[in-house]
Amino acid sequence: MNSLNLLASVDFTTVGIVLAVVAVIAIVFAILIVTVSKLCAVKEDEKVKEITSLLSGANCGGCGFKGCADFAQALANGKTDISECSATSPENKREIAKILGIDAGDTEEKIAVICCCGGDGATDKFNYVGNLSCSAQVSTMGGKKACSFACLGGGDCAIACEEKGISIMDGVACGDKKSCVSCKRCIKVCPKGIIHLIPKKAKVYVACSSNEKGKDVLSVCKTGCIACGICAKNCPENAITMENNLPVIDYKKCVGCMLCAEKCPRKTIKTL
DSSP: OHHHHHHHHOOHHHHHHHHHHHHHHHHHHHHHHHHHHHHHOOOOOHHHHHHHHHSOOOOOOTTSSSSHHHHHHHHHTTSSOGGGOSSSOHHHHHHHHHHHTSOOOOOOOEEEEEOOOOGGGBOBSSOOOSOOSHHHHTTTTTOSBSSTTOOOOOOHHHHHOTTOOEEEETTEEEEOTTTOOOOOHHHHHOTTOOEEEEETTOSEEEOOOOOSOHHHHHTTBSSSOOOOOHHHHHOTTOOEEEETTEEEEOTTTOOOOOHHHHHOTTOOEEEO
């Protein structure tokens, strides 16, 4: 009976008005939220969107940016160059250049090579005990190797390679051409700076970075370049020149005849 009396005392007209007011307020706020979100929304640049779709999508960070989207934004703003991306195909680079209205420049695909073949054949100047990473080794007198250009074999590059394209064999880092996506991670972590990019189509490369004279190389390494110049003398295309006691290959001239690798007395020129 009390419940019936309570219901009888309720003014449903007032309740209806209150509910209507609440509903109107809710609708107004909903409209305001939608309006504000549209006004404050960051409009996606169609150019950036198109560039992003053409990039490799590796998000490797090799270009120096957090990912492909950031790199695309920087390209659109003229703050970087398409050549900084090594993972994107030449065809897509040319398409991006068209969108940006610029010259595509060098779009040749590249791979990373470790320019050292010393490893266990390179003399140690002291017995190193401690963290075996390259970054740790180099902090102690530049590393244990008597050759200041030698790979330390700690595997920092192998750890950095997400494609698992680098391994340590006989104390030196070795790369797999098929696995490399040119992300440059290995280049960035190598404390010796002996990992470089060369054209993917290359058939040979110089697996040494020493600028020392031949007799000095002989005293610290069994396989290092001794600057004899035999490779340059025998190259039928004149694609090799000697600079700072090291052969430099002009890959635009090189036809991949392998004669330099065959004639090298130290087998420092490696085939790919």
